[in-house]
Amino acid sequence: MRFTGRTAVVTGAGNGIGRExxxxxASEGAxxxxxxxxGVGVAATVARIESGGGRxxxxxxxxxxxxxxxxxxEMAVDTFGGIDVLVNNAGLHLGRYNETSTLPLAEWRRILDVNIVGALICATACRPYLATSxxxxxxxxxSMAAYLPAGGxxxxxxxxxxxxxxxxxxxFSPQVRVVxxxxxxIGSPALLEQLAPEHKELVTRGQLVKRFGEMADLVGMALFLCSDEASFITWQTYLVAGGFLPRP
Structure with a gap:
């Protein structure tokens, strides 16, 4: 297994893709x-990992x-002995994707605080341990929203x-790779049930692969990028979007 003997910190891991x-x-030995x-989501994720034999x-x-x-x-280091991987997954959108100039400043600040400052805080806290890993x-x-004109x-x-x-x-180079x-x-079961067929077609019209993404598509890419197989890859962000074609 690719991560046996290693420790991964995953933020926003109480549900959704963070949990996956x-x-x-854990399934790869981390x-x-x-x-x-x-907290309830955290407990559920831990229980799922432990039920599969993981730690x-x-x-x-x-x-x-x-x-x-x-x-x-520090708790992770005390419990597991070090940190090898940080997944900055936690994020916030407030359901306001298409609002830019009209979004209240308080909400702007909250989104930036979580999505940028929070990621920086986690990276800085983990850096000493990652550097010696x-x-x-x-x-x-x-997110694909980074490339959308209506991403807000x-x-x-x-x-x-x-x-x-x-x-x-x-x-952080050369000790730490950042990708x-x-x-x-990504089509969760709940989303796919709610969308009418014509809306599903609209979503995939701008993609070369005519289906919704699955959680497994992201997990597979994440495991690869954080493994030794990707040791020559850093500083790049990869679209996992079915050949999505950004356009105005």
């Missing part, structure tokens, strides 16, 4: 620190609180996260 990332790393602001420890924390993040990272990697979760504040924050990936890759994933339209 955490389970994926010890996993499950971090999320949702996990959960921490309830807000990634915008640098003191709480530092404490969580011998295989340290940071994976930043971006969320899209702007994810485009900024792509820039943070580049800057940290340069600053990103920008998911396209």
């Amino acid at each position: 990332y955490a389970v994926g790393f 010890d996993v620190l499950v971090l999320d602001v949702d 996990a420890h959960g921490v309830t924390a807000d990634i915008t609180d640098d003191t709480a993040v530092k404490s969580a990272i 011998g295989s340290g990697v940071i994976l930043n979760q971006s 504040a969320y899209g702007v924050s994810k485009l900024a996260l792509n820039g943070l990936t580049i800057s940290l890759a340069a600053e 990103g994933i920008a998911p396209g339209m």
Whole structure:
């Protein structure tokens, strides 16, 4: 298994793709620190990992609180002996994808605080341990919204996260690689049930692969990028979006 003897910290791991990332790393042998602001979700993710024979420890924390993040990272080191992978998955969109100039400043600040500052806080807290790992990697979760003209504040924050990936890759090299994933339209069972057929067609019209993405598409890419197989890859953010074609 690719991550036996290694520790992965996954933020926003209390549900959704964050949970799937955490389970994926555990299935490949990693010890996993499950971090999320949702304590119930954290417990559920830890239970799922442990039910599959993996090792996990959960921490309830807000990634915008640098003191709480530092404490969580120290707990991971004390529990598992080090940190080899950080997955900056936690993010916030507030359901306001298409609002830019009309979005209240308080909401702008909250989105940027979580999506940019929170990612930076986690990366900075993990850096000393990643640098001595011998295989340290940071994976930043971006979004296709970064390339959309109607991405709003969320899209702007994810485009900024792509820039943070580049800057940290340069600053943290050569000890730590920093890469990103920008998911396209990922179809959860709940979403697919809610969408009418004509709406599903509209979603996939701008893609070369005519289907919704699946969680497994992202997990597979994440595991590859954080593994030794990708040791020559850094500073890039990869669209996992079925050949999505950005256009105005």
